[in-house]
Amino acid sequence: MLEPDQIYQANAFDLFPRIEDGSIDLIVCDGPYGVTINEWDRIDDIQEFNLELIRIFSKKLREGGGLYLFGKPDCIDFIDYRPFLNLKSKIVWYQPSRLAQGRFKYTNNYDIICYFIKGEKPKTFDLDAIRVPQLVELDHRLRCERVPSVVSGKYGKTKFNGNGKNPGDVWGDIKQLTYRSKELVNRDALNTIQKPERLIERLVKASSAKGDLVLDPFAGVGTCPVVCKRLDRRFIAIERDEKFVEEGGRRLQEVENDLAGRLF
Numbered sequence: 001m002l003e004p005d006q007i008y009q010a011n012a013f014d015l016f017p018r019i020e021d022g023s024i025d026l027i028v029c030d031g032p033y034g035v036t037i038n039e040w041d042r043i044d045d046i047q048e049f050n051l052e053l054i055r056i057f058s059k060k061l062r063e064g065g066g067l068y069l070f071g072k073p074d075c076i077d078f079i080d081y082r083p084f085l086n087l088k089s090k091i092v093w094y095q096p097s098r099l100a101q102g103r104f105k106y107t108n109n110y111d112i113i114c115y116f117i118k119g120e121k122p123k124t125f126d127l128d129a130i131r132v133p134q135l136v137e138l139d140h141r142l143r144c145e146r147v148p149s150v151v152s153g154k155y156g157k158t159k160f161n162g163n164g165k166n167p168g169d170v171w172g173d174i175k176q177l178t179y180r181s182k183e184l185v186n187r188d189a190l191n192t193i194q195k196p197e198r199l200i201e202r203l204v205k206a207s208s209a210k211g212d213l214v215l216d217p218f219a220g221v222g223t224c225p226v227v228c229k230r231l232d233r234r235f236i237a238i239e240r241d242e243k244f245v246e247e248g249g250r251r252l253q254e255v256e257n258d259l260a261g262r263l264f
């Protein structure tokens with residue numbers, strides 16, 4: 001079985017059998033989207049590819065564990081994932097800075113992050129850890145709270161909370177990295193590879209607790225392992241590209257040095 005807290009250089013499919021069934025609390029799956037010319041992104045049928053992942057992940061997750069599956073808007077169209085996992089939300093990660101070059105239709109400027117859980121109820125959904133600022137004034141919100149669905153509590157709606165609100169399912173507050181971003185590891189990692197730490201942090205904080213085991217099967221330059229390390233989660237990370245694995249290792253070492261420095 002795989003030891004946690006390492007980035008394994010391998011084809012993820014070769015290592016899945018070495019992950020114990022029912023042992024994973026959360027999976028952050030930012031793998032191929034099937035849309036670019038990158039060698040690693042060439043997938044014949046992205047929906048069937050994602051269905052196969054969902055089938056495998058449903059075995060690896062413990063009851064109530066979560067999966068965040070990244071992709072383009074059609075990434076789970078026309079496949080039946082329902083025998084395996086329960087789709088709770090389709091989060092739109094809106095990127096207004098994306099080049100809008102289409103001439104004959106509306107250019108896509110968002111990614112989808114499909115949030116699934118195993119079973120009916122999430123093991124962890126720490127809303128307090130991911131609240132975002134309230135945008136409407138209290139008076140307005142209080143008027144909305146007098147509608148019957150909130151008063152009865154039947155639909156699990158929340159009341160006004162001065163610490164902030166649920167981020168909802170359209171996320172425009174976290175920007176994709178640019179060449180000027182301090183966390184960008186190198187120019188080649190922009191756009192198709194490296195995700196902002198804040199984005200991954202929101203997923204990890206919401207859907208796992210300290211000490212939980214997080215699987216990142218397509219780790220790229222190690223954003224999820226870095227976030228896990230900082231937030232005190234264990235992780236199993238897999239990445240096929242040797243250079244990315246090295247880059248991830250370097251980033252992890254920086255976090256370790258940083259954490260060690262804080263102890264003194």
Ligand SMILES: C[S@@+](CC[C@H](N)C(=O)[O-])C[C@H]1O[C@@H](n2cnc3c(N)ncnc32)[C@H](O)[C@@H]1O
Pocket residue numbers: 010011012013030031032040041192193194195196217218219220221222223224238239240241244
């Ligand atoms: C979108 S990137 C992940 C980026 C990552 N979230 C980050 O912030 O650095 C997808 C990664 O999956 C890797 N990959 C694709 N197919 C793979 C496979 N079968 N096994 C392991 N890694 C794979 C690619 O090399 C690429 O680095």
